[in-house]
């Protein structure tokens with residue numbers, strides 16, 4: 001899904017009325033000597049994915065010199081690393097602003113701060129005959145019950161301004177509990193994230209998480225010591241048991257799209273295209289091809305009788 005989405009982002013962004021920073025310069029993966037076991041496990045995981053999906057670009061081993069050529073500001077700091085070519089990155093905030101501008105261009109009415117429940121959406125659908133795309137995340141938890149309930153996974157990020165640091169591409173630091181990334185944005189801004197905690201606590205960032213994220217940044221480049229902390233943020237990601245996204249036609253022409261977990265921006269073009277294919281052609285060919293679980297009404301007007309969508 002991610003690889004497909006990566007190929008779609010340039011065209012999608014080109015259709016927006018405002019610029020959105022996007023680059024496909026790959027990712028560098030680093031680890032401390034004491035996390036060599038984690039690096040071995042991660043490499044084995046990449047190898048297994050590469051065998052299953054041979055069209056994916058192969059990870060490249062980096063020695064100190066190759067790393068220095070790729071990211072000059074990291075020269076002399078790490079003796080080895082991995083390079084994942086073609087991985088991409090975009091500015092999520094610019095994207096949301098550009099999407100809103102596009103909606104306004106189309107004259108779409110946008111309502112803020114007005115919660116809807118499923119019954120209201122269903123009533124609207126029946127009245128208008130239109131489509132409802134329910135993307136309420138944890139707000140639609142009620143309908144995602146059963147054996148695989150929707151849950152929140154807490155994530156925390158730090159936003160830094162570090163004029164003395166230059167990184168060309170996102171850098172990930174392997175960590176025993178979760179991989180930490182440092183994503184450069186234009187203007188020496190850096191987003192360092194993200195924790196992954198099995199909790200629906202939405203309170204502010206903890207001291208422990210802030211220490212972990214900031215220490216990771218400092219370990220990658222000591223000039224982060226003089227960075228300014230612009231924001232500390234926390235949120236919960238809507239997550240299904242298998243950590244995969246899912247689409248369910250809860251009643252005719254009412255699709256619930258959820259479980260994007262920590263991959264919302266990474267995979268949304270794949271979900272977008274799969275959903276549009278169903279809306280326009282009643283087909284789930286792409287969803288099947290990309291392994292997106294997609295359940296539809298077994299028979300029109302049957303209500304609540306679901307079956308997997310087959311093309």
Ligand SMILES: Cc1cc2nc3c(=O)[nH]c(=O)nc-3n(C[C@H](O)[C@H](O)[C@H](O)COP(=O)(O)OP(=O)(O)OC[C@H]3O[C@@H](n4cnc5c(N)ncnc54)[C@H](O)[C@@H]3O)c2cc1C
Pocket residue numbers: 114115116117135136137138139140154155156157193194195234235236237238257258259260261262263264265266267
């Ligand atoms: C810390 C953190 C780090 C992340 N890092 C990455 C990353 O590196 N790469 C990546 O691709 N993605 C990342 N994400 C994004 C994440 O993957 C997505 O935000 C997530 O998958 C959920 O997206 P969503 O739009 O489905 O749901 P949400 O983002 O949860 O949005 C749901 C929206 O529905 C609204 N809502 C809820 N109830 C109602 C209601 N009753 N009526 C109307 N509106 C309602 C909510 O207010 C919210 O605005 C990160 C997220 C977090 C929190």
